Amino acid sequence: MITEGTATSFQRQTEGLKVLVVEDTQSERCFITHLLVAMGLEVSSCGSAEEAIESYQQEKADIIISDWRMPGMTGPELCQYLKKLPLSPYMILLTANNLTSHTVTGIESGADDFLTKPFIPNILKARVLAGARIVNMQRQLENRNSELNTSLTKEQAYLQQIQEDIDSAAKLQGSLLPTSSTLQNGWRLATQFQPAQELAGDIFQCLEIDDSHLGFYLLDVTGHGIAASMQSFTLAQRLSCNSCDWASLDPALIVTQLNADFEDPEHSGRFATLVLGVINTISGKVKLTIAGHPLPILLKGSETEAMELASGIPLGIDSHYHYEYNTFFLSPQQQLLLYSDGLYECRHPTFGEFGQQRLINTCTNAHQLEPKSLLHYLAHSIDLWQQKKPQDDISMMLISAPDSFATKKYSQRPTSGPATKDNSSNKGILPSKNNRNANETESIDDWPAFNHEALIDNVLIESELIL
């Protein structure tokens, strides 16, 4: 017996459920329909399987109770047909016997339940209830699925939006970087840039300060990705012509200022390494400040050497740090290679780190290549070493002195000796207004026959004269 409680529960569980009765014998059809209506269900009925299919196409029933044997299409055949539809109803087949073969055929055709005629009304009610549970469960699953699909679609659209933003940011980042080109007075620039992810923490630039001075820098913010690239953008912004005192021609001053302004709002310990310099394109004099960055490599014909230069701590660690600069000369045909640590820190699973020595050897091997091809060759070597899985951003900037310097006097200069350190940032700085004059002065008459130190002293004396 079904108790009062289950009756209420029956009503609750069968609420809104549509039942279709398929029975060719009219009296049977009326009897079953009557029983179901009495249970409070929404019932429709038809006399054949064909009619049932038509009716189902117009209005989807949740539960179909069908007779087994009917003229035309049989119950199992109707079952088979409906169960192939994407949204199939719960099927209860009515059988006149308990034959095992019937059960097998019924299950094979996809029936969910069987009811042997004649049946007690309460059994029908219980079977309908069982069907209702399944239908409700399916509905809930469908709802959840569609909710999940909706939010998945939203997420995907959101991700795609972010991806598009990142792509366009990456394009912007790439377009801000200088490309290989010929600069003033026969100097040349070659660059190579390979971000590990879309967005890099590396950034570099080369700019004309006036008609005889080039400024350049290469900086590398810890890590890569969005946060690192935002940080490097900010630093690059501070180093742009408008907001930075390049005209002072004093890299130490520029870097000290940049470091004082460095912000790390998350206290993540993020820092940046930097190499920043100014080249006099007429004399080849280079002033270079290094902040914890790998030391540049000097290429002179078939010889390659890592320069030995003084370096300060990275940017963003001590805002009161005072940076200094190195002074040295680039001779005609010499080249200065600036690069980020991604170039030699990449690891091979068996052979370990690429290393600075291997980098120098690779440069030596490729010294006959054109600047652009040389960088390409280096990038390719690194790419093979890390097995084409970029581990860190790689940027390179190769600054090449012309075959001979613009003024005749300078073409007689011997190639420079080892770079010397000029740790006194207060010496030898030309006030910006006098730059033009400085160059003119530098180009007047006898450049003495000299060793390298004499050359530097000479420049220092000249600048003092100008002052």
Place this chain on the structure above:
Amino acid sequence: MKFSPLALDNACLITLPKEMVMSQTPTLRAAITRQIEAGSNKLVLDLHQVEYIDSSGLSILVSALKLTQKKAGEIILLSPSAGVRALIELTRLHQIFTIYEDEAAAIEHICEQ
């Protein structure tokens, strides 16, 4: 990573793992930050197990240094391997970190009041 308390209440020895690279950075930084926020402002960071560190790994050391300095504390780096030391020297961070080779000496130093 292992945290070992020292004789002094606000001192702690932190043994860092084999790899300190970008993928581990957030976890390591959070753990060390939590330790400092919990009151340990005097730290010995034991690097002897560290075989590989990249610049984002170094940024953990820098953030720990800045945090402890803010809390009037101190940080000592202990026994970096040759490779790790080379990177620390390349980035000139040895100018701002005290580096010890001897564990007993490092602990004695950090526990001095």
